[in-house]
Amino acid sequence: MRIFKVIFFTVVMVLTINMAGAFAGDNKTEGSASVGVFSNYVWRGQKLSNSLVVQPSVSISYDNLTLNLWSNLDSDYSDDFEHTETDFTLDYALSMKKLNFNIGYIYYGLEGAADTQEVYLSIGYDLPLNPVITVYYDFDEGDGGFAVLSVGESIEIASGISLNLGASASYNLNNRVMGTDKTGDEFSNFYNGELSASVTIPIGKSLSIEPSVAYSFPLSNDAEDALRAISDDADTDVLYGGLTVTVSF
Numbered sequence: 001m002r003i004f005k006v007i008f009f010t011v012v013m014v015l016t017i018n019m020a021g022a023f024a025g026d027n028k029t030e031g032s033a034s035v036g037v038f039s040n041y042v043w044r045g046q047k048l049s050n051s052l053v054v055q056p057s058v059s060i061s062y063d064n065l066t067l068n069l070w071s072n073l074d075s076d077y078s079d080d081f082e083h084t085e086t087d088f089t090l091d092y093a094l095s096m097k098k099l100n101f102n103i104g105y106i107y108y109g110l111e112g113a114a115d116t117q118e119v120y121l122s123i124g125y126d127l128p129l130n131p132v133i134t135v136y137y138d139f140d141e142g143d144g145g146f147a148v149l150s151v152g153e154s155i156e157i158a159s160g161i162s163l164n165l166g167a168s169a170s171y172n173l174n175n176r177v178m179g180t181d182k183t184g185d186e187f188s189n190f191y192n193g194e195l196s197a198s199v200t201i202p203i204g205k206s207l208s209i210e211p212s213v214a215y216s217f218p219l220s221n222d223a224e225d226a227l228r229a230i231s232d233d234a235d236t237d238v239l240y241g242g243l244t245v246t247v248s249f
Contacts, residue, residue: 031060031249038242041084044146044170044178045192045216045223047231047238048084051076066091073200084111095199098126108202116141116177129153144175157199166196169219172226179226190219192227206248213241 034057041049052075059068068089073081091104102122109115117140124132129151136146152166167180170191172178181187200214217237218224 028063029060031058032246033058033249034244034246036242036244038240040238040240041074042214042216042238042240044148045194045218045236045238046179047207047227047233049074049076054081054211057124064093066093085109098124100124100132106136114141118142123127136174138177142175142177144178145173146175146191147171147179154200160202162200164196164200166200167194168182169193172223179223180231181222182225187222187226189222191223192216193219208246208248210244210246211241212244213239 021126036055036057038053038055040047040051041053041055049072054075055070056073057068057070059066061067066089067109068087068091070087070089071083072085074084075081086109087108088109089104091102093100095100095101100123102124104120104122106118106120107115108117112213116138118138119137120134120136120175122132122134124130130153132150134148134150136148138144138146148168148170150166150168152164155163155165170193171189172191173188174186176186178191181189194214194216196212196214198210200208200210202208215238218227224236228234
């Protein structure tokens with residue numbers, strides 16, 4: 001499978017970055033590892049599980065470059081916790097005055113479905129609510145685009161503890177991965193909206209926990225038809241939540 005090549009490449013890159021930082025004697029290399037437990041796996045409004053999921057993730061950054069490896073373990077996939085997905089993300093961040101840019105690549109390694117790949121460009125502006133627009137292009141299985149406009153704010157509610165509020169709206173651009181309309185065709189239309197809230201609670205210098213809740217809902221009839229077919233569920237509005245534990249190093 002191609003995903004094993006991607007994992008091997010990730011490991012090699014991580015080791016190379018660490019060794020380069022060590023020999024250079026700088027402190028630009030940072031990393032984190034996290035484990036999230038959620039009531040469901042929801043991706044862009046698609047409900048991709050029917051029960052509890054565990055989602056481990058590891059990231060390492062050197063200067064503006066970040067590598068991330070993320071997986072999903074589904075408790076109801078085969079009467080036990082089963083690996084259903086592993087994603088690799090390569091992200092490069094840069095800023096220019098009040099503008100922030102992220103350019104990246106995502107490889108989706110899927111169990112029971114064809115793997116696919118995306119590139120993306122994200123542009124944020126330093127304003128209240130921190131608006132960000134991200135445009136993804138799936139050049140593999142999806143052969144189409146997907147755009148997300150998001151806003152969010154982090155509010156300190158106690159010493160070191162922050163309340164994070166977010167909202168987003170998305171638009172599908174004939175991306176087959178996002179499903180089809182009731183006629184079975186790819187479509188361009190609004191897709192899903194999502195409201196989210198979380199609380200980041202630091203424990204010591206390198207450990208934090210983050211309970212979260214989110215609500216996702218379709219923004220068009222085309223999206224509702226697609227989400228119902230993908231999720232195999234009559235209810236396309238999804239309320240889900242969980243807890244993430246993160247260690248920084």
